[in-house]
Amino acid sequence: MVAFVLVYIVLAYSTVEYLQQSYLRDAEAERSRGLSQQLALIRANIEAEVNAEVFLADSLATLISFSPESTFEQWEQVAMQLTRKAEHIRNIGVAPNDVMAFVYPLQGNERVIGLDFRDYPNQWQTVQQARQAQHIIISGPLELVQGGTAIIARVPIFSDAPHNSQYWGTCSIVLDIDGLFRDAGVYDLPDNVSLAIRGRDGTGADGEVFFGEPGVFQDPLLSETVHLVSGSWQMGLSLKASSAAVPVSNWVKDNLPRVAGYTVALSLLLSFILVLNAYRLAHQISMQDVLTKLPNRRHAMLILEQLSQQGTASRFSIINIDLNRFKQVNDTYGHAVGDALLVEVARRMRHTLRGSDTVARLGGDEFLLILPRVCTREQQDRVKAKLLGEVCGQPFDYQGVHLDISLSLGVACFPEHGNAISELLHHADQAMYQDKQQRKLSAVQA
Template sequence: MKKQQYIVSIIIFIVYMLAVIQATDIIVGLLKEREQTKQNERLREVVSLAKSKLEAELFRDVFLADSLATVITIDPQIAIENWTSLGKKLMGKSTHVRNVGIAPNDVILLNYPPKGNEKAIGLDFRTVPKQYRTVLKARQLQDVFLSGPLELVQGGMAVIARFPVFNDYPQNKDYWGSISVVIDYQSLMRVSGFSALSNAPIAIRGVDAEGDNGEVFFGDKQIFQNADFTTSINIPNGEWIVGAQFDRGVPLNLSRQLLALRIGLISLGLLIFAAVFALWRSYRVVRRFAHEDELTGLYNRRYTMNHLNQLTAGSYKRQSFAVLNIDLNGFKAVNDIYGHEAGDQLLKLVANEILNGVRMTDVVARVGGDEFIVIMHRVKHEDSAQRLADCLRQKIEHRVLHWGTATIQPSLSIGVAVFNASEHTVKDVLIRADEAMYRDKAQQRTS
C-alpha cells in the first residue's frame, strides 16, 4: 500500500507540474499576444500618421504649383515676363519644391532657380519618351499628374507634378504646353516620417500614381507578398499603396520579463505544491500515530480491523480475500540474548521483507509484538493463499540479520484463512487464521 501511495504521489506531482507548466504557457502566451497586438496597433498608428503627413505635405506644394499654373493659363506671356518673380514666390512658400519649369509646346523654356538647371533649357519632352508619357498623361487628364518617384539626372530622387496649360480654358482644346514642378522626394519622406521607418517591415508602391500596379519605390517588395495590412496614400489623380508586415518577434526586454514571469509562476506552483505536500505530510504524521506502527511503519491493529470491516460491508461484501497470520518464532530469545535493539532490527527486517514480498494492493500490518497480518485482496482459494504464504516464508527465512559477530536468522509460523461472505465473518476468519498459525508453529516444533 505504501508503494502504491508513493507511486500515486509521484504521478500527482507530475500531472500537477504539467498543469502548472501548461497554465504558465497559456498566461505567457496571452501576454505575448497582447504585447504583439499593441506593437501591431502602434505600427498601424505610425503608418497612418506618416500617411496623413505625406498627403498634407504633398497636396500643399501641389496646390501652390496649381496656383502658378492658373496664372500662366490666364496670360502665358505675362507669366513668362515675370517668371523670376513667380518662381521665387512659389519656392518661398513651398516646403519641398526643388525647381519649377515651363515648357511651351512641351519644350522647356524657363526654369527656376536657373542655377543648376541650365542644361534642361531647350529640352524637348517629345525626345524623352519616359518623361513625355507623363506629360501626355497630364494633357489627357486635363489636370495635374504626379510622376515618379524617379532618379533625377542632376542627382537625387523627386516626384514631378505635371500641369497641362490650355489657351482656351475651360474647353481645353487649344494646348499651350506644360509646367513641371520637381518635389524633393527625400525631404517629403523625411518630414512625413517614412524615412524613420526605413528599417521597419514597410514598403510603398505605385510609381507614376499607378497604385497596386506601380513599382515599389520604398522598402522591400517582398513585403507585399505577405502584407498583414495595406492602406492607400491619396495623391493627385492616383494613389500610392503602403504595405506592412507585423513583427512576430518579441523585444529583448519583454522576452526577459516573460522568462522571469515563467520562472516565477513555475516556482510559485512548486511552492504551492510544497505547502500542500507539507500539510499532507503533517496529516500523515498525525494519522500515523492512529493507524501505523511506530517501529516498522506498517499499519497497526486499529487500521487492520477498520479495513477488514470495510471489506465485509456494503459494496465490498461480495469480494473474497485471504488473511495471513504471521508470527516470528523465537523472538523472546532474541530480545533476551541480544537485547531489545536487536529485536527491533529483526522486526524491521521481517516487516520490510513481508512488504516487499506481497502485491502493492495487499495490506501488511503489525498487530502485536512479533505478530503480523497480511490481507491479500481478491484471493478466493486457500490453496492459492497457502502457496503465497510458502513463497513469503521461504523468502524471509533466507534473509539474516547481522548483529555484531552474531547472525540472526528469522523463522516464521504462518496461518492462512480465506474469507467467504456466505460462510464467515471477520471474527471467524481471524480465529481460523490464528488457529492455522498455531498448528504451523506446533508442526515446526515436532519436525
C-alpha cells in the first residue's frame, strides 16, 4: 500500500512536471505566433497609412506643377481639403526655390515661414535627394523647427512635367508620427514586449534607431520591414527579461493533484484565447500578396479610393496587366515554374516604376499599375513602352525552362474614363481584353 502511494505520488508529480513544461512550450509557441501576426498587422497599417496620405497630399504638388502661377489662396483651398481627409497630416508646406513661403495651417507654424532649407543640413539633404531622384523622399523622424517630432514627405516640384528639367521648389507633407503609431497599434503590444524601429530617413536595417531601445536588434524575437514610398524601416520585437518562463514553484509541488487539474484547465483556456485572438488578427492582417510581395487587391483599392476622393484636383492613370499564356505555362511546366514566372514579372515591373507609382497583384496572372500625375496619352504610351521593354525584353529562364514573356495592357484615366473606381477598372479591363484579342489576331496572321 505504501509502495502504491509512493508510486502514485511520483507519477502525479511527473505528470504535473510534464504538463507544466508542455504548457510552457505550447504557450510560448502560441505567444510567438500571436506576436508575429500582431507585428505584421502593425507593419501593414503603417505602410497603408503613410503611403495613402502621402499620395493624397501629392495632389497639391501636382496642382503647382501644372499651374506654377497658382496663388496662395488656391493652395490653401487644396491643403484644407487634404488635411480634412487625412488623419495624420499635421501641416503642408510649399517652398519655392526651397524657401518656405506657404504653410497650412498657419497657426502654430508661423516660425516656418521664410525658412531656407539650405540653413538646415538635416533637412536640406533629403530635399536635394528628392530633387535628384525626381520622386517623393521620406525624411525623418526629425525635430521640427516649430516644435515636435514628425516624418516629412518631400515632393519635388518641376514646372515642365514630365520632362522635369525646370526645378520649381518642394512641397513638404508633415505627418504626426505619434498619432500614426498609435492608430497602427504600436502602443497596443503586451507589457512584456519591447518594440524598436530603425531606419531614419528610410535607410532600413542600416539606419539609426528612432523608436524603442537599440538593444532589441541584438537578438530580436521577430522582425518586419516597413516599405515606404521611398526606402524602408525595420521593426524589431523582443521579450523583456522578466517574461522568462518561471519554474514550478514549491506550492505546486505541495498541491500536485489540484495543480494538475488547474494546469490542464488553464492550458486549455489560454490556448482557446490565443486561437481566438489569432483568428481575429488573421482577418485584419497584411495587405501584401504572399507570393510576389507586391501590394494585394485590398491595398490597391485603398490607394485608388484615396486618389479618387480628391476629385478632379488629382488626375491619375491605371494600367490593367494580364500575363499572356500563363495557364499554358502552369499546365506544361507545373505550378513551381508558374509561381517563379509571376515573381520575376513582379520584380521587373517594380524595377520599372517611379517611387510614387504602385504595382499590385490582383490575383492569378492579373496585375494593376497605379500612376499618379500620369494623365496624357503621350505619358501613358511612354510608360507602356518602358514596361513592355523592361518586362518582355529578356526571356525568363528557370531550371532549364526558357520562356518568352508577353503582356496585354489596358489603360484608363481618372476622371475621363469614370469617376467611380468600378467604372475605371471596368474600362481598363475592357481595354486589356481588346489588346489581348489584337495580339492573338496578330499571332495568327504572322
